Amino acid sequence: MSVPYSTDDAGHPAPSDGLSQSVGPNGPLLLQDHFLIQKMAHFNRERVPERVVHAKGGGAFGEMEITEDVSQYTKADLFQKGKKTPLLIRFSTVAGELGSADTARDPRGFSLKFYTEHGNYDLVGNNTPIFFIRDPSKFSDFIHSQKRRADNQLRDHNMQWDFWTLNPESAHQVSFLMTDRGTPKTWRHMHGFGSHTFLWYNADGEKFWVKYHFKTDQGVENLTADEAKAMEGQDPDAHRRDLWQAIERGDYPSWTVKVQIMPFDDAVNYRVNPFDLTKVWPHADYPEITIGKFTLNRNPSNYFAEIEQAAFEPSNLVPGIGGSPDKMLQGRLFSYPDTHRYRIGPNYLQLPVNQPKVETRSYNFDGPMAYANNADPVYAPNTMGGAVSANELYEGESYHVSGEIMRSAYELHKEDDDFSQARALWEKVLSDSERANMVSNIVGHASAPEVTGDMKKRVVEYWTNVHPDLGAGVAKGLGVES
C-alpha cells in the first residue's frame, strides 16, 4: 500500500523522519538542517498555558433539538421549536491541574457552546445550580484557597475550610460538594446547570428571567468517597475515557433541556434575591419546563485543537438572551475573553472550534496569527457598502437601572440568608443514607492532618448553622465537643 510522504509545516517533502543532517555518519549536526530545527523548535512550543481553573477536562460535539414552543419567552433562534443547533461541550474538574484525577471531590464544569445562526451562544455552567460566593471580587481568593500553598505547593484542607467558614454564603455549594454528587460516577451521569439567572426577551420586547437545567437522561450516579479515591489511582482519566468510549461505541449520552421562567417584575419582591448565585429558585415557585434535548455524538479528532483550545465565554450571548444583574455573571462577562486573549491569543475566535458557523463581518482585525481575510472598508460607519449593525435584533434587551455607586452586599429579600437552602437540601431532599455519606465525606475531608483543632471547631459551627443534626454528626466524627 502506498502512503503519502511526510512534509514539514511548509509542505516540503521531509528528507527523513529520523535522521538529522550531519558531517559524515559520526559528525556534528548542521545549522542548515531546517527540518530538524523546525521539529525541535515547534516541539518546544507545543503547550499553551493550562486554564487557570478547570484545567483537566474532556469534551465532545453534538446537537440540541428544541421540541416545545417557547417563543413567548425568547426570540433566540436556537430556542425556536424544531430548531437543531450543533454544539460543543466540555466537562472539567475545577481545582486540579492538567494531569490531575477526574474523580477528585470537586464541582464539575459543564460548558456548552452552541453554534447558532446569530453567532456563538455559550453557557459556561457547572453540575450544580449554585456557587460558593456571590461577588466576583472574592473569586481569585476562593481559587487560591482551593489550589496550592505558596511555600510547599501542597493542597491544604485547612485553608479550604478557612475560606469556606469565613464566607458562610459558601454553605449551600459546599453542601452539594460534600454529598456523593461531589464525586460523580462519570460525566454522563450528572446534571448540568446554567447556574446564573439570564434575561430572555421575545419578539414583542417582553422580558423574563431564566435559569437553565440540563437533566441527565443516563440517570444520576455517583461514586462513594472510597470508590472515587481508589479510581484516582487506578485510572486518573476515568471520566475522559468513559465519555470517549461511550461515543465511540455509539452509546450517545443525552440531557433533557429544562428552564425555569420568572416574569421580569417578580424579581423585585421574590422571597430570595433571584440574582444571588448561592441560591436556587425552589421548583414550587418556578417549575421546570422541558423545552428539548441535546445529544453528544462525535468525539474530537484532535484534542488539543478542539478541546484544549476551546474558548468558552459567558459573554457570548445572542439576540433574545441577555445578562442579568447577577454580580458574578457580570464579573465573568469580563474574565473569560480576557483569559482567552492571554492563554490562546487575541485571535482565538478565528480557530475552527471557536469560530462561529456564520460569516463574520467584524471591523476588528489583524494581530498575532490572524488569518481572517478582512476586506475593505476597514472602518464603520462608511459610505463604501460595508456591513452595518443590526440594532433591531437587540430590541427588548434594555431595562432600567439606577442607584448610588457603592460597594455593598446584595439587598436582603425576606428569606435571604446563607443557610436555609442548604438546610432544605439536608432536611427535604437527601435520604438517610445520603445524609450519612455527607457527614462522613465532611469528616473525611476535615480530618486531613493539616486541619487544626481550632479549624475543626469552626467546621462544626458552620455545619451546625446548616442543621443541628448535621453539626452533631460532624462534631462526633471529628472528635470535637459540640
Ligand code: NDP
Ligand atoms: P424540590 O424537591 O422541588 O427539588 C429538589 C431538587 O434536588 C431536585 O431538582 C432534585 O433533582 C435535586 N436533588 C436530589 N438529590 C440531590 C442531591 N443529593 N444533591 C443535590 N440535589 C439533589 O425542592 P426545591 O426546589 O424546593 O429545592 C430544595 C433544595 O433542593 C434546594 O434548597 C437545593 O438545595 C436543592 N436543589 C434545588 C434545585 C432547584 O433548582 N430548585 C436544583 C437542585 C437541587 P434530581 O433528583 O433530578 O437531581
Ligand code: HEM
Ligand atoms: C473556567 C474565571 C465563576 C464555570 C474559568 C476560567 C477562568 C474563570 C479565568 C479559565 C477559562 C479558560 O482558560 O478557558 C471565573 C471567574 C468567576 C468564575 C472570574 C467568578 C467571578 C464561575 C462560575 C461557574 C464557572 C460561577 C459555573 C457556574 C467555569 C467553567 C470553566 C471555567 C465550566 C471551564 C470552561 C471550559 O470548559 O473551558 N473560569 N470563573 N466559573 N469556569 Fe469560571
